[in-house]
Amino acid sequence: MEIRQLKTFINIVKLGNFSQAAQFLGYTQSTVTTHIQLLEKELNTLLFERFGQQITLTEDGQRLYDYAERIVKLEEDAKNVLNRSSIPRGPLIIGMPESLCVYRMPALLKEYTSLYPDVELNLKFGTASDFRALLRKNVMDIAILLEQSVSDSELDSTFLWPEPIVLIASPEHALAKSDSVEPMDLSNQIFVLSEASSNYRLAFEKILEKANVRAKTILEVGQIQAIKQLVLQNLGLSVLPLVAVHKELVTGELVALPWRGPEMQINAYLVKHKGKWVNYPMRAFIKLVGERLIR
Incomplete structure (x- = not known):
C-alpha cells in the first residue's frame, strides 16, 4: 500500500469519479485505475461499486477512506515535524x-x-x-x-x-466607429463569449437581460486566445478583462467600444x-x- 495510491483513492472519493481525479492529479485514467486495482488486490476487497458512470464506496471502501485520510495526514505531520526548516517545500x-x-x-x-x-x-x-x-x-x-x-x-x-472589463470588437465592426455604445445598441448582435460560468460574462448578460436585449447568436469558446482571434476576424463582439486584450488594443487589432451602460468591473x-x-x-x-x- 503506497501513499500515492491512498491519495488517488481519496481524490476519487472527493471529486466523485475516476476521470476527474485523473485530471486533477495529472495522471492518465489508466494510472488511476491501476492504483485502485492494486489497493483492491492488496486488501482483497472491492473499494467501489460501479453502476455505469456512477461509483459509490463499498462498506470496506468507507472504512479505508477513514484510515486513508489519517495516514496521509500523518505523513504530512511527520514531514513537518522532521523538517523544522521554515524554507517552503x-x-x-x-x-x-x-x-x-x-x-x-x-x-x-x-x-x-x-x-x-x-x-x-x-x-x-x-x-x-x-x-x-x-x-x-x-x-x-x-x-x-x-x-x-x-x-x-x-x-x-x-x-x-480591480479588474476592468471591456467590450471589444474588430475595427471593421459596424459599432467600431460609434461615439457611444449602450445596451440597446447590442440588440441582435453576435457575441463570442467565454464559458457560461464566467463571472464577467454573467455580469454582462445580466445587463443585457435587464435592458431586455437579445443576442442574435452566442458563440461559447473556452480559450481567451481563441475568442480574440474570432473577434479579430469580425465574427462578433466579446467582453474580456482589459489586461487580456491590452496588447491588441494598443496595436489597433481590436478596439474597445465606448461603453455607456452599467459599469462592467469585477x-x-x-x-x-x-x-x-x-x-x-x-x-x-x-x-x-x-x-x-x-x-
Missing part, C-alpha cells in the same frame, strides 16, 4: 482563471519558483464555482477568483485589485478555506502576492 495547489495566469501572474510565478525551487507548484484553471468546491474538499490550497464580491462564510478572502480576490492550515508554501505565496500585486 512540498506541494502547493493553486486555482486561477486563465486570464490571470497568462496576463497577470507570469512574473510573480517565475519569481516564486525561483525563490522556492523545492515547492511543487501545481496550477489549475477553471471557474470560481469549481475552485470553491475544491477548496471546501481540501484538494486545493489557494484560489484567485474574479468576482464582483466574495461573501462566503467558509472562505477567507483578500481583495487584490475584482480579483485571493481565497482560502477558513479551516485550512497555512503551511510554509502557502504563506510564502500569500506574502509574495501581497508585496507584488495588492493595490
